[in-house]
Amino acid sequence: MRLFCPVSHCPNHRPEEGSRWYDAHGSYLSCGEIVQRYRCRRCGRTFSKRTLSIDYWSHRPFDYHQLITLFVSGFSLRGLSRYFSTTVKTVQNRFGRLARAILPALSEVQRRVELSESLVADGLENFFVSxxxxxxxxxxxxxxSQYVYGLNYALMRRKGRKTEKQKRRCERLYRRVDFTRHTITGGFTELIEQIKRLGPGAEPLRLYTDEKQEYLRAIEKDGEMRERMKEGSFAHVRISSRAPRTRSNDLFSANYLDREIRKDLPEYHRETVCFGRNVGNGLERLCVYVYHHNFVKRYRIGVAAERRTHAEVAGLSKAEVRRIRQKITEERQFIEDGQVVAGSFFDQLWRRTIPTPLKEAPDYLPRFAVV
Ligand SMILES: [Zn+2]
Known part of the structure; x- marks a missing residue:
């Protein structure tokens, strides 16, 4: 494991290759193992390999590969806690650790990928809380490629026919919830920012969506996208959601992932009782699913010769995918590194500032997420 000073503003946070920037500083016993401690020569901060590991501040080692495999194969949170003989809280804690390594990896790909394909954006409708x-x-x-380049979250009011009783309940509950923070238009506006981070891409860049008015509004409001549309380097193609959902549908990749999530994760089954109780936790788990879809799962399962992951089809090299996979299940990431864009959805999710409806207290930010 590569050593570096955990203090993000210390020059030794990114130490020079081969320089002797730390001293050995005694050792301590943790989980029955003797761990060597080091001390940074510049700022004096002491640390060990555990400080830099995904298992920082934890006492129970976890097989992250197994956790991810079981999760994407349909284990519910409670099922996982039974399997690992631990609490739901501990399992969720590990999802939180993984998500905080996955978000910087997704951001890095957004910054570095050379986009060579059109994009599809769609909303997967589900619920947390109730x-x-x-x-x-x-x-x-x-x-x-069906690679997931970006994601975010919008909160809605219940639609459709309601009984008088339901109407009164919704009215009462909705008074306690701020619906202006994560609207569909707002979410889509943020998604456009994520598209901009992907660079110019293939000319013209085509974005396929369904006919939701909010999407149109978000694109029309964006000066840069309007300009790009005028000069012909960006096109927004709207597809009717009534069109048959076949392989030849232009929204196929979104329809495909929707279906996969819906069948793989119990909290997305129809009429489920496994729904998420906390928005931040639910989205962290979804990040883990997206990670597996992007970097682990094979692009085509039925084709024996096809060994590429979705990320490789999107243009990443095998070595890059291997490095990302190793980083995510082993290394602790530090948000102060500026790895995710400040104020973006990824940043909000990392800092746990996305509110859960009806939950008044702010979410607890675990120790491993802060320095
Ligand atoms: Zn230092």
Missing amino acids: QDFPNNIHLLLGKQ
């Missing part, structure tokens, strides 16, 4: 609080999880995918 069916009175449906949401739209926006997913931004590659049209060919």
